Amino acid sequence: MVDILHRIGIKDGTTEATYEAIATRDGVASWWISDTRGDATEGGLLDIGTGMQVKLVELRPHEHVNWEVTRGPEEWLGTHITFDITQDRDYTILLFKHRGWAEPVEFMHHCSTKWAVFLISLKQLLETGTGTPGPHDPHIDNWS
């Protein structure tokens, strides 16, 4: 079993603002997928675009967020997406993991690159006020 791992740092960021961007509907809509709806409380469900849904399994303010994928691509079902937030002087550090893939299929390679693009969108949102959530995310390949 392999995981998708990423690390970004938000210059002059705060753990509070970074957490808000991951743990609220408006936050997620501003860097991942604009069309995000639902209930962003612990145990709640967020609907992401058409046909994707995550459950907010754990929300530890300003530190940790754990989503479980409850609807989406078959390879994603039951996988967990986690975010760990810490402060290192003037940078807020975000460690990202998408765990629980059964096999390192080609789609996983795609999703790994795609998550990097979305996390850079999150960084830009927090540093400049503007992210590039889908459908305005840059294409990385023929699977978009």
Place this chain on the structure above:
Amino acid sequence: MVDILHRIGIKDGTTEATYEAIATRDGVASWWISDTRGDATEGGLLDIGTGMQVKLVELRPHEHVNWEVTRGPEEWLGTHITFDITQDRDYTILLFKHRGWAEPVEFMHHCSTKWAVFLISLKQLLETGTGTPGPHDPHIDNWS
């Protein structure tokens, strides 16, 4: 053991041009690190920036490249970086793997995001003629 995996697609690309960008000194210098020197033949060594070196273990024209890291960060020593190239209609598809990490340390998270940035630089090089190799690569965190 976990691997770093990525996938990019070059619109209106060719396997020949994509291979050249990975298997030649000028190619690598145009999307990864500008300061690339050495012998880009099978079995040869490429020096990348200050203190990094890869051995071109296998070069299969227009299909596959395998680098072994012979100098660099401790976590990279002995790891393999591979590129598999295929054509899917008007897209050239590049599957990237950085394998052989002993542990999924925080530095690995950083390198995963950083590789995505460099592969997007490679895509831009091939699509527009201009990449953003180091030292002009965008920073993703406090480790640059």
